[in-house]
Amino acid sequence: MSVTKSCSVVLTAILVCAMLTGSQTPSVQEGRSECPILVEHAREIEEYKPIARKIIDFFLSGDMRGRTYKNLNNFVDSYGPRMLGSSGLRRAVTHVYRGLTRQNFSNVRMEPVNIPVWVRGTESATLLRPRLQRLSMVGLGDSVGTPDGPIRAETIVVRSFKELEALGDKASGKIVVFNQEFISYDDSVSYRLNGAIAAAKAGGVAALIRSVTNHSLLTPHTGLMYYQKGVPKIPGACLATEHADLLHRLYRRGKKLVIQLQMGAHTIQNKTSNNVVADLPGASLSEKVVLISAHIDSWDIGQGAVDDGGGLMIAWGALVGLKRLGLRPRRTLRVAMFTGEEFGTLGSNQYYRDHAAELRDFVFALESDEGVFSPRGLGFTGSERAQCILRHVLQLMTPLNATVLEVPMLGGPDLDVLVAQGVPSACLLTRNQQYFTVHHTSADSIAVLDTAELDQAAAFWAVLAFVLGDLSFEVPRDITTRVEPGMSRL
């Protein structure tokens, strides 16, 4: 860290930072740029244009065309959901491991991860009063079940944590339905994560939370939920938005609501899953690593094609494409398919613990975990100088119309540890149309994805990985940014 710091002081002194107003496009014409970058760095990046073009062509109209979709389609059709602890995930891990080995990547390994296995079991929620109505629900990951038999309780409906607090002890002994407004995923997901804690603090016996989405066909969304030490663990589940609204309307009309909730959810400790890791070794600086990550596990109710099968396949495809083009950057490109992301980045946490000493050599980290749609650019967390370098690199993506840089990166939970260490880290930004519609639902399937868009994203990833792995200089670390645990999208 101290080496990086002293370097940065020297570099700052010789930066060209004319900070032109007007156009947002970085340019080094006449030796100037809109953001702080060394002229020779900007020029060097520009020199990758032909090779970037070659890579893009290879994915869009060459041998790689259509392969990402095809591979993903075979993958999700063959193994189905890849829930932590499932045979589907085990078979998928083996498939990826064998594929990478067969393709002669280096250091291909399945690294064990100690995991708890959450089992959903059967589950149902039924409105008993004022009339019988089976509710569209799905239990939340890590929730306790109802081992002593179904909970049958009067039910209250609130719009917010604040509204629940204002009720005092009126929630005691009741099922609490949170029918929070959908503002955005990031603004509303707190109800899914913390709803059961808040309900339990108010004396509630279970929490039913409106699914975090703005489009539903009676589609419930699952996801992880939290418990808090010292607060009773009560079951948590999400309802389809339509049914959360229905309950809220009935409640507001003064009806007494009674719901019966049954959940077979339980957790088995001390199981094992695996991260899969492989390298395209660097030509000269092989100890230096550009990490390209995705997660291999998915929720149990969908195919996990979007979350995160697509991310996995573009990471893999990027390396395959570069290998087939005979392109080997100076630094090592490492793909990491992490397990257990959906249950709190278990796989990446283990990986970073197991490889703590090596992380100082991680020069850049990429993650795609928000669906692979037409690429738009990068979400990025890093210093101002790092941002400027990225802006210049993104100019290479002009043929893909994917030159946007948004700061900071949202999402990218499997990179949290690296971000905290200042490793420049980026996530794929896409022209995301449907991600949070199908997110954590049974509708997460290949049907949502498009082969041309997957090709574009794989090309984008390949260009980015190659250039970041090959530049004569490193994107500087950020020694000021810190992430709070649990801040990333889950």
Next chain:
Amino acid sequence: MSVTKSCSVVLTAILVCAMLTGSQTPSVQEGRSECPILVEHAREIEEYKPIARKIIDFFLSGDMRGRTYKNLNNFVDSYGPRMLGSSGLRRAVTHVYRGLTRQNFSNVRMEPVNIPVWVRGTESATLLRPRLQRLSMVGLGDSVGTPDGPIRAETIVVRSFKELEALGDKASGKIVVFNQEFISYDDSVSYRLNGAIAAAKAGGVAALIRSVTNHSLLTPHTGLMYYQKGVPKIPGACLATEHADLLHRLYRRGKKLVIQLQMGAHTIQNKTSNNVVADLPGASLSEKVVLISAHIDSWDIGQGAVDDGGGLMIAWGALVGLKRLGLRPRRTLRVAMFTGEEFGTLGSNQYYRDHAAELRDFVFALESDEGVFSPRGLGFTGSERAQCILRHVLQLMTPLNATVLEVPMLGGPDLDVLVAQGVPSACLLTRNQQYFTVHHTSADSIAVLDTAELDQAAAFWAVLAFVLGDLSFEVPRDITTRVEPGMSRL
């Protein structure tokens, strides 16, 4: 019929039919119109402008504002699905009957309809080979079940009836999956209706049909299916489009598919349901009837807010609005909430049989059964002269931006009998965004509808009913049009 015919000959002789080119808007400026209408008729219609405006204002910004949505919302929330034979439907029928009675409409009656009751029972379809996958399915109305235990059979997937035929006896003993292309509802629904017949003819043991929709979140669509005399009755169900695609892909890759199908479906004969009928009696020609119809039953898996709760509420609301405005046209306006539409227009068929002698006095018939969204105009079946009158009447809907006339009417199954008798018949056309997305699914809920759009449609219905009921002349019957049984949308 002969009276109408001889009149029409006389009228034709004195028609003004300048048939101007250019603008599609009918106009009688300078005594000319783009379509065949008597000048005095066109002028008379135009004179309804102030009253049309008054009605529209009453629904959009007067006392009726928001009432249609509110009433519909209470209705669907209170009774839930209104499946033929269910307590929900019985309670809904009583609700409508009591409401109409309380509002002092005339001749309010519940007319009995003899019905068979189809009971869904439990049902499931599971892919056993090449891997275990619970399939998203829903049994089709009138399907037989699997009373001797689940069917477990090898499965073939075809794209069309033709492809199935080409297979010869290869479908024998197998489950047949139809993964037909979605062209439009009308072009593709034949697979749902006739898939089990075609599969049985080919020796198949069950038919699984791709849901007839172009947007899915793993959402299966139910609906009626047919059997044919002399062809074995085999179970029929629809699959979510994603799962039909999944099966097709696996099949094309040469995998042997085995599916297990369990359906508890069965039918109980000789039950009773009810049509609800009520009149706003005509001021001078009360034996003449303008019929405003909708159906009160729905499928069991959704709320039936769209199909056809909205249609019911705008019919009802139109009459309530006119009554409250003290507007009573010359002819009787009759609302008919038919039962059993989803099982083959059972209620309306019975009604037309029971009232066969009165049908000669039906001067016009309206139906809304394609969802109540922002009104766009009318689908219409009738003679050229009738069309022209309608075009002029629709000019009164200019404030609603709903002046389109499309010929012939699609949909309107509860009007088939009347259309066959030449009664001018029209269906509400809307700016339909979601109808066939939620059609016959669990997502048919109030969430899809909009209060302002319901107000607009109720206003449209009220103006139309009033004007058609009040004109000094009748829209002429069409003595040439014939409908084939089963041609309408089900």
